[in-house]
Amino acid sequence: MTVMETTGTRTDTCAGPTQQQxxxxxxxxxxxxxxxxxxxxxxxxxxxxxxxIGLMPHIDRSHTGQRRYTNRDLDWLDLVGKLRLTGMPVADMVRYAELVREGDHTYGERFELLQTTREDVLARIDELRGTLAVLDRKISFYADAGRALASERSR
Amino acid sequence: MTVMETTGTRTDTCAGPTQQQxxxxxxxxxxxxxxxxxxxxxxxxxxxxxxxIGLMPHIDRSHTGQRRYTNRDLDWLDLVGKLRLTGMPVADMVRYAELVREGDHTYGERFELLQTTREDVLARIDELRGTLAVLDRKISFYADAGRALASERSR
DNA sequence: CGCTTGCTTGGAGTGCACTCCAAGGTTCTA
DNA sequence: TAGAACCTTGGAGTGCACTCCAAGCAAGCG
Known part of the structure; x- marks a missing residue:
């Protein structure tokens, strides 16, 4: 059995709201x-x-040497795009790509990497929620100050 | 009336879980x-x-020229830290700092900047949630593959 | 008093993630 | 079949956000 990252036929399916048409x-x-x-x-x-840099596999070429990307390459780029959004360094994504290329025996390491990334994303969301709270407090402070200034002007 | 960013006595209060002791x-x-x-x-x-670069006001100096930061400076650094977490470019934060230094008449612009930032943070959180979904799908795919490999080994 | 530790400055250097360039070959459209 | 538009390469350049350096002054301690 082979643990594939992405295949022509199914790809751990349902790729989400990405432009896949x-x-x-x-x-x-x-x-x-x-x-x-x-x-x-x-x-x-x-x-x-x-x-x-090895973040993509070697892409197929036409007979004249021009790149010809496949659906599988596009799926991989979707994943890379998502991981990039998390702020994962490119070097880490390259590491992941290497693990995929190396085959089944890297399964455990890949799994761990994904889970670590997941934890990072959760932490990041929490940070952002904290920031949002600060921003909201500041915004309502400014709104109040705005009203005060307005009433001052109308006096 | 003066719209102050941060004061010695209250700062749009309750600074959150920051290390303020x-x-x-x-x-x-x-x-x-x-x-x-x-x-x-x-x-x-x-x-x-x-x-x-103007992201801080000019900091007070001791008689020998060494920097002496105040509570107000610390409050400002707290805010900067939060904004940094949102991914706001330093140049934008400098712009905000300039607005604060320029006084009351920049109130509206500051308000807008904060609201834009707020929208950005919300969008960012959404992006991260999308990524989280992809990650979760991938993780459960790996978990399944792991089980398949295990049962294969035990056969 | 000497020593260690901490602070000052302007300017140069670093690492990341692209981003662009020049020179040339390829493919499409009229 | 000409010309525009697109593709190739290695290597150099860019912008951001730090990060470090050298040389020197200052403060506290035994």
Whole structure:
């Protein structure tokens, strides 16, 4: 049995609200770099850079050497996008990509990495909630001050 | 009437779960840079840098030119810390600091800035929740795969 | 008094995540 | 079949937020 990160047929399914329409059916899923730019919002520079640093697998090439991305590559980029949103350093994502490439025996390590990331995200959400509370207090302070200034002007 | 950001006596009050004990009473609140380092977790380098770029007001000096921070400075650093957590660029925080220094007539702009930031934080929390969902799906996928591998081994 | 520890300054350096460039080959449209 | 638009590469450059350095002054202690 093989633990795959992402496959042509199912990908730990239901990819969420991501822009996944416009995709070609698996089998003739060959996208140019500019199509992937349109899908992901990343720049072509960044996509090439991701490949260079090992955050992407080596992408298939056309007979003339141009990149041809597959649906699987797009799925991977979706995940990377999500992880990036968490603030995970690129180096850690590269590490994860390496684990995937290395095969099944890295399963445990990958699992742990995901769980650590999950904890980080929860902590981050909590931090943001704390900040939100401060912001709300400050905003209502300003609203009060605004009313005071207004009534002062009307006096 | 003056809209103050932070005062010696009240600061739009109840500063939250921040480490505010160990503070000296207002009036002999004079902290060295290393004390502020201990309070905030920032480095002395960073504190000096904040002052240089205008993210802090000019800090009082001792007769020999050493920085002496006040409770008010600590309050400001608390806010800066919170804003930093939201991912607000330092340049924007500097802008806010300038508005505060410029006085009452910047009230409206400050209010807007805070509200924009609030919206950003809400959006960020939502993003993180989306990521959390992806992570949870992936984690349970790995958990299932783990069970499958285990049962395979036991066969 | 000497020593350690802490503080000062301007300016240079670091690490991250891109971002861009030049020079040239490829693919599409009229 | 010409020209525009797009793609390739390695390597250099950018912007942000620190982070560190060297040289020197200051304060507290035995």
């Amino acid at each position: 416009n995709r070609r059916p698996d089998g003739d899923d060959h996208y140019t770099i500019s199509e992937v730019v349109a899908f992901t919002g990343l720049t072509a520079h960044t996509l090439r850079w991701y490949e260079r | 160990n503070r000296r009473p207002d009036g002999d609140d004079h902290y060295t840079i290393s004390e502020v380092v201990a309070f905030t977790g920032l480095t002395a380098h960073t504190l000096r840098w904040y002052e240089r």
